[in-house]
Amino acid sequence: MEPEQSGVTVRVVPDAAAMSRTTAEIVVETVRRLPEAVIAFPTGSTPLGLFADLIARVEAGTLDLSRIRVFCLDDYLGVGPDDPNSLTRWLRDAFLEPARLDLSRVQMMPAASPDPVAAAANYETALADVGGLDLAILGLGPNGHIAYNEPGATADSRTRVVDLTPSSTEQASAYWHDTLPISSRAMTIGVATLLAARRIVLMVGGEAKSEVLRRALQKPMTADLPASWLQSAGDRLEVIADQAAASKLDEPTSGPRAIDEGRAGRQRQSPPSV
Ligand code: PGA
Numbered sequence: 001m002e003p004e005q006s007g008v009t010v011r012v013v014p015d016a017a018a019m020s021r022t023t024a025e026i027v028v029e030t031v032r033r034l035p036e037a038v039i040a041f042p043t044g045s046t047p048l049g050l051f052a053d054l055i056a057r058v059e060a061g062t063l064d065l066s067r068i069r070v071f072c073l074d075d076y077l078g079v080g081p082d083d084p085n086s087l088t089r090w091l092r093d094a095f096l097e098p099a100r101l102d103l104s105r106v107q108m109m110p111a112a113s114p115d116p117v118a119a120a121a122n123y124e125t126a127l128a129d130v131g132g133l134d135l136a137i138l139g140l141g142p143n144g145h146i147a148y149n150e151p152g153a154t155a156d157s158r159t160r161v162v163d164l165t166p167s168s169t170e171q172a173s174a175y176w177h178d179t180l181p182i183s184s185r186a187m188t189i190g191v192a193t194l195l196a197a198r199r200i201v202l203m204v205g206g207e208a209k210s211e212v213l214r215r216a217l218q219k220p221m222t223a224d225l226p227a228s229w230l231q232s233a234g235d236r237l238e239v240i241a242d243q244a245a246a247s248k249l250d251e252p253t254s255g256p257r258a259i260d261e262g263r264a265g266r267q268r269q270s271p272p273s274v
Pocket of ligand 1: 140147
């Protein structure tokens with residue numbers, strides 16, 4: 001098999017605005033092809049520009065997201081979608097409502113369920129019932145988490161309750177300016193659940209993520225760095241990184257590091273042999 005065939009695509013774009021626009025174009029293309037696409041969107045600071053881009057297209061009448069299905073990636077245990085410290089509420093306020101999505105087509109993470117184990121299994125069933133994710137858009141945690149698959153998460157993990165590392169609870173607390181309590185446990189979609197998506201986009205911006213991105217893509221896969229499991233998605237994974245985030249990646253090809261929305265060439269890298 002041609003090693004390139006299973007290679008991850010890394011698109012290095014000049015800055016955060018280009019990262020947002022490039023990812024928005026992937027969403028637009030997906031929804032044009034599949035108006036009822038099943039999509040997972042991340043929370044955090046990374047996707048804010050993506051959301052602004054998509055909302056602007058909806059307001060301009062050039063994009064209709066009203067028929068897509070959304071599966072939320074994670075939320076804090078015991079926190080309901082109307083609680084102020086809920087990631088679901090955050091996503092609803094920042095994106096789902098302004099982008100005029102149909103909230104009845106949004107599968108929330110049932111983190112406040114009295115029976116989290118059964119609820120997590122039901123979330124998996126609901127996803128399977130709609131045929132799985134057409135597109136999973138992810139951010140990269142400073143500790144290498146994807147959704148709330150924290151260090152230690154195995155490649156076969158499914159939707160479940162997890163313990164958060166102190167660094168992740170601190171990161172989360174900062175989203176609300178340290179004004180709200182953050183649970184040290186969460187419910188998250190699993191690594192295996194994400195890896196089954198037909199297309200995965202990992203958005204990474206900023207110099208602070210450059211080392212964790214290098215380890216995620218260019219070191220052997222390990223549970224110590226859950227994002228590294230994404231390598232196994234091969235050509236279903238596209239990394240959209242700004243120049244600063246990509247600054248520590250080994251150059252797989254010669255040529256300019258910043259490529260113009262992929263037109264000047266896509267940098268591909270083969271996964272390490274396992
Ligand atoms: P950030 O978080 O976008 O706020 O950097 C990403 C993540 O932790 O997944």
